Amino acid sequence: MTFDDWRDWAAALADRLCEQGVITDPAWREVVTSVPRHMFVPEFHDDTFGLVGTGDPRWPELVYSDDTLVTQRKEHPDQPGFQWSTSSSTRPSLMLRMLHLLDVRHGMNVLEIGTGTGYNAALLCERLGSEHVTTVDIDPELTGAARARLAGAGYSPTVVTRDGVRGYAERAPYDRVITTVATERVPYTWVEQTRRGGIVLADVRPPGMTWAGALTRLTVAEDGTASGPLHTCTWGFMSARADVARPGIPQAFGIDATNTRSRTSEVGAESVHISGLSLLIWWCLDDITVFPGPDEIQISTADGSWAKVSKALPARVEHGGPSDIWAEVEHAHAWWTARGRPGVAVFGLTVTPEGQRFWLEAPDGETVPGPRLR
Numbered sequence: 012m013t014f015d016d017w018r019d020w021a022a023a024l025a026d027r028l029c030e031q032g033v034i035t036d037p038a039w040r041e042v043v044t045s046v047p048r049h050m051f052v053p054e055f056h057d058d059t060f061g062l063v064g065t066g067d068p069r070w071p072e073l074v075y076s077d078d079t080l081v082t083q084r085k086e087h088p089d090q091p092g093f094q095w096s097t098s099s100s101t102r103p104s105l106m107l108r109m110l111h112l113l114d115v116r117h118g119m120n121v122l123e124i125g126t127g128t129g130y131n132a133a134l135l136c137e138r139l140g141s142e143h144v145t146t147v148d149i150d151p152e153l154t155g156a157a158r159a160r161l162a163g164a165g166y167s168p169t170v171v172t173r174d175g176v177r178g179y180a181e182r183a184p185y186d187r188v189i190t191t192v193a194t195e196r197v198p199y200t201w202v203e204q205t206r207r208g209g210i211v212l213a214d215v216r217p218p219g220m221t222w223a224g225a226l227t228r229l230t231v232a233e234d235g236t237a238s239g240p241l242h243t244c245t246w247g248f249m250s251a252r253a254d255v256a257r258p259g260i261p262q263a264f265g266i267d268a269t270n271t272r273s274r275t276s277e278v279g280a281e282s283v284h285i286s287g288l289s290l291l292i293w294w295c296l297d298d299i300t301v302f303p304g305p306d307e308i309q310i311s312t313a314d315g316s317w318a319k320v321s322k323a324l325p326a327r328v329e330h331g332g333p334s335d336i337w338a339e340v341e342h343a344h345a346w347w348t349a350r351g352r353p354g355v356a357v358f359g360l361t362v363t364p365e366g367q368r369f370w371l372e373a374p375d376g377e378t379v380p381g382p383r384l385r
């Protein structure tokens with residue numbers, strides 16, 4: 012594919028990211044200018060999921076825009092007829108923000124989880140040299156295409172097909188691990204495969220309440236645990252697939268309305284969208300799925316508990332199933348209010364072989380309660 016003036020388009024994108032304050036390191040400006048994004052996205056879906064290919068007049072501008080370009084959609088086997096986005100080339104501003112947070116230096120060994128198109132891997136190769144980059148994706152169709160495109164652009168990182176939750180011990184230890192796919196928990200494998208003092212940069216968020224999550228930048232300590240602050244990122248990555256044929260989508264738990272109870276609450280539906288509080292609600296009800304609506308929301312959990320709650324205050328609450336899950340939200344709201352309504356960036360995360368815990372303000376600060384406050 013030829014696209015003679017692509018360097019002008021790439022330089023214009025890099026300049027825009029500099030103007031926005033996203034690129035502050037001139038070395039990353041150079042990298043964005045040098046990597047041909049168009050070679051990694053010959054075809055993608057537009058906002059209405061129509062296909063945009065090289066022959067489309069919109070193609071060059073969209074390729075070098077600050078947009079996420081959806082490159083793969085699949086039908087979920089449990090939901091025939093519904094297509095879900097399963098891969099994309101992420102918005103450059105988010106990629107560059109993360110690459111700055113990653114704080115890479117020449118000679119570092121980096122693992123990326125979520126190869127997708129290969130463009131972010133290409134940015135890392137351009138900065139570090141291909142021999143220092145390993146990238147993993149669960150989907151063989153994607154790794155095959157990415158490997159070929161990377162080679163076409165002159166890069167040769169190690170591209171591996173596997174569930175990224177396993178990391179890639181064969182090329183460990185890594186100085187940096189970066190994930191471009193969301194997980195609910197940071198698997199200890201990523202920490203284990205990172206050098207002491209190294210960094211794991213992950214997007215932690217639940218599929219059923221994606222806005223509740225955040226980026227987390229963990230530093231691996233001498234004792235093998237990893238801790239670090241959360242960084243606000245309302246619209247992060249698509250959720251990881253546990254199986255290549257199943258998009259990582261929210262679970263739609265059934266609702267049994269035969270024994271509906273009603274009450275009112277001083278905590279309205281908008282609570283689930285407030286930064287910091289939403290993280291707490293997710294962590295208290297860790298299998299929560301939220302269905303937002305214009306006047307009310309519906310939340311449900313795997314045990315069959317559900318609630319419908321109005322936005323207007325005092326809120327009208329209808330609930331059913333084994334427990335009153337809106338009461339959990341009210342407890343979370345009270346905990347959060349008593350601590351001065353902290354936003355998500357006031358929280359942090361620690362990962363140990365036993366699992367992960369969120370904390371407030373500092374690793375030795377207060378542990379965020381959950382799952383289930385009661």
Ligand SMILES: C[S@@+](CC[C@H](N)C(=O)[O-])C[C@H]1O[C@@H](n2cnc3c(N)ncnc32)[C@H](O)[C@@H]1O
Pocket residue numbers: 097098099100101124125126127128129130131132147148149150153173174175176191192248249250251252253
């Ligand atoms: C937003 S895309 C990654 C974008 C990519 N870094 C790029 O530059 O194009 C997320 C990717 O994560 C992959 N993915 C989903 N679940 C995964 C898993 N369990 N392990 C590894 N990769 C996974 C998807 O197949 C998808 O390609």
